[in-house]
Amino acid sequence: MKSKILLPIVIILFATTAANAQINEGRYLLGGSFGFSNAKNPQTTGAQNQRLYTNIQFGKVIKENTVAGVILSYGYSKNDSTAKLNQYGAGVFYRKYKPIAKNFYFFGEADALYNYANNTQGNFQIGGNGTRYTSNTGSLTFTPGISYSLCKRVQMELLMQNLISLSYGTLKTETTSMGASDISTSKSNNFSADVNVNSNLGNSFAIGFKFLLGK
Numbered sequence: 001m002k003s004k005i006l007l008p009i010v011i012i013l014f015a016t017t018a019a020n021a022q023i024n025e026g027r028y029l030l031g032g033s034f035g036f037s038n039a040k041n042p043q044t045t046g047a048q049n050q051r052l053y054t055n056i057q058f059g060k061v062i063k064e065n066t067v068a069g070v071i072l073s074y075g076y077s078k079n080d081s082t083a084k085l086n087q088y089g090a091g092v093f094y095r096k097y098k099p100i101a102k103n104f105y106f107f108g109e110a111d112a113l114y115n116y117a118n119n120t121q122g123n124f125q126i127g128g129n130g131t132r133y134t135s136n137t138g139s140l141t142f143t144p145g146i147s148y149s150l151c152k153r154v155q156m157e158l159l160m161q162n163l164i165s166l167s168y169g170t171l172k173t174e175t176t177s178m179g180a181s182d183i184s185t186s187k188s189n190n191f192s193a194d195v196n197v198n199s200n201l202g203n204s205f206a207i208g209f210k211f212l213l214g215k
Helices: 002-018
Strands: 028-040 048-063 066-079 083-101 104-122 128-147 154-160 164-176 184-195 205-213
Touching: 066 104, 128 184
Parallel strands: none
Antiparallel strands: 028 048, 028 205, 048 066, 066 083, 083 104, 104 128, 128 154, 128 164, 154 205, 164 184
């Protein structure tokens, strides 16, 4: 087992000594994702389940092999017309590349993010029966990965998402009850620190693409 772990490390260290490719200052890095689904719930005739998620990452190569920029995201979901979620995110990132072979790079990325979410379930109004959750979360994450230049402007990545993460958030829960004339409110705070290493590492990896713009 140890030999399986040490072999890739030895290969990477050896390749690093011979690498000479660079990501030049003044270029721009662009990446992101988009997803949408709209399906009927088989348990409820005619009811729709909708989901939308999008994020964009845009940065500038501020010096050789170093990128800094911003991250923006938005998410929406609606289930059976009784549960709705809106989620907004914004933050900054700092990414450092290390050439390891021709067209191959190792990189580490640190993100500082803020996320706001509003989740409503049931009939949330005075006299109704429902719940609304409002959360505000700040997080710091570190993601390592391997990048390969498919061509001058396109990179394919294999990354281990959120290998290390710290987060702090507040949650407000508001509840309405049938016949009640007011809203019951409670608040809580939470802090978490995680290292994303488990027995099934395959679930932690993701494949993505980045575009390099400019000369």
